[in-house]
Amino acid sequence: MISRSITVFKPLISRRCASIDYLVSAIPPLPKPVQPKIPIQPQKSKEWIKEIIAPSKLNEIFKAPEYQQFTTPEITKSQTFFNNSKVELEWTLADYDEIPDVKYERLSKARQERYEEMDPYNKTEYDETIANSKKSFGINPRHLRPLPEVLIMGHTNVGKSSLVNSLLVGNKKGVNKSAELAYVSSRAGYTKTLNCFNIGSKLRFVDSPGYGRFGDDKQGKAVIDYISHRTQLKKVLVLVDSVEGVKEEDMYIVDHLVNEGVPFDLVFTKVDQVIYKFIPRKSIKQGSQPDVEKINENIVNYYKEILFDSNTLEMALSPRIFFTNARVNKYVPEAFGTKEIRCSVLQNCGLL
Numbered sequence: 001m002i003s004r005s006i007t008v009f010k011p012l013i014s015r016r017c018a019s020i021d022y023l024v025s026a027i028p029p030l031p032k033p034v035q036p037k038i039p040i041q042p043q044k045s046k047e048w049i050k051e052i053i054a055p056s057k058l059n060e061i062f063k064a065p066e067y068q069q070f071t072t073p074e075i076t077k078s079q080t081f082f083n084n085s086k087v088e089l090e091w092t093l094a095d096y097d098e099i100p101d102v103k104y105e106r107l108s109k110a111r112q113e114r115y116e117e118m119d120p121y122n123k124t125e126y127d128e129t130i131a132n133s134k135k136s137f138g139i140n141p142r143h144l145r146p147l148p149e150v151l152i153m154g155h156t157n158v159g160k161s162s163l164v165n166s167l168l169v170g171n172k173k174g175v176n177k178s179a180e181l182a183y184v185s186s187r188a189g190y191t192k193t194l195n196c197f198n199i200g201s202k203l204r205f206v207d208s209p210g211y212g213r214f215g216d217d218k219q220g221k222a223v224i225d226y227i228s229h230r231t232q233l234k235k236v237l238v239l240v241d242s243v244e245g246v247k248e249e250d251m252y253i254v255d256h257l258v259n260e261g262v263p264f265d266l267v268f269t270k271v272d273q274v275i276y277k278f279i280p281r282k283s284i285k286q287g288s289q290p291d292v293e294k295i296n297e298n299i300v301n302y303y304k305e306i307l308f309d310s311n312t313l314e315m316a317l318s319p320r321i322f323f324t325n326a327r328v329n330k331y332v333p334e335a336f337g338t339k340e341i342r343c344s345v346l347q348n349c350g351l352l
């Protein structure tokens, strides 16, 4: 039955197909779309910027063999600690002797001495109570609590206060990234006192006045006293301006730290300026793709030369060396290099 109906309709089907063929061939071809002429643009892709050597890569290259690379769990732990801890300015002082616990020790010793020097026949119970008093001479008892301390030091204008801000503000939740804990200024010699920040009641950071040009003898004495006498001091960050390089004063400080047996790290600040210096900006403007490998090689060689000249690499116990930038530019879009410094600090304070 089915085959019969196909036989009946076959002529009809073939006629219909032929008419469709005719129709299709009768349609005139569409005109080819005219491609608008695009003028040749200079290379716009900024992908190469991502290939520029990052401060963390410089940390790796200049890591002394005796140190381990920080692990991902260590970095996560230190990031969590700093990002979640409350930071507060505890004290601002020009003299080492005025530091709360140093002052407390001094005053209570004087009180005890006064009592012991008193004529035994005239000593009253009241005098004894005063001598043994736990009163803190008006000092906030919170500031007397012993905590591990980290000192940030370096030449004037090297970026000490900026680094304190980067380390302590960082990616803190609910805090404006540009918030300033330590005051920053382009005027060298801006920080004139020791400024102490309490971090989550677990450790303290002490920002210091710079030495060298625009430094001041009295301020220098406060810092040197601090290094020489402070038993809570667990780590010093010696900052070096990447553009200026290691100076004679820096090496004097380094020698002093070695003699006092205080652990320290060398931190190169303003890495953004070194990177900027090696970017062939003129040829980029003219549209050519820069040779990133060459840029990176130049940056590494620049630091190799600085370190070679400073003799820091020949020390019996090499310091850890870190690279960081607190400011950004077109080619260095983020503030880099704080994660590793945070880890190093916590490690020396026994908190990692």
Ligand SMILES: Nc1nc2c(ncn2[C@@H]2O[C@H](COP(=O)(O)OP(=O)(O)OP(=O)(O)O)[C@@H](O)[C@H]2O)c(=O)[nH]1
Binding pocket: 154, 155, 156, 157, 158, 159, 160, 161, 162, 163, 183, 184, 185, 186, 187, 188, 189, 190, 191, 192, 208, 209, 210, 211, 269, 270, 271, 272, 273, 324, 325, 326, 327, 328
């Ligand atoms: N380009 C660049 N500039 C920076 C960086 N860190 C700090 N600066 C600038 O350097 C200047 C000095 O910065 P501060 O953080 O005040 O330096 P300091 O060492 O505390 O200076 P003093 O307290 O005067 O000894 C300011 O203008 C900062 O913005 C950095 O990583 N890159």
Ligand SMILES: [Mg+2]
Binding pocket: 160, 161, 162, 183, 184, 190, 191, 208
């Ligand atoms: Mg400062």
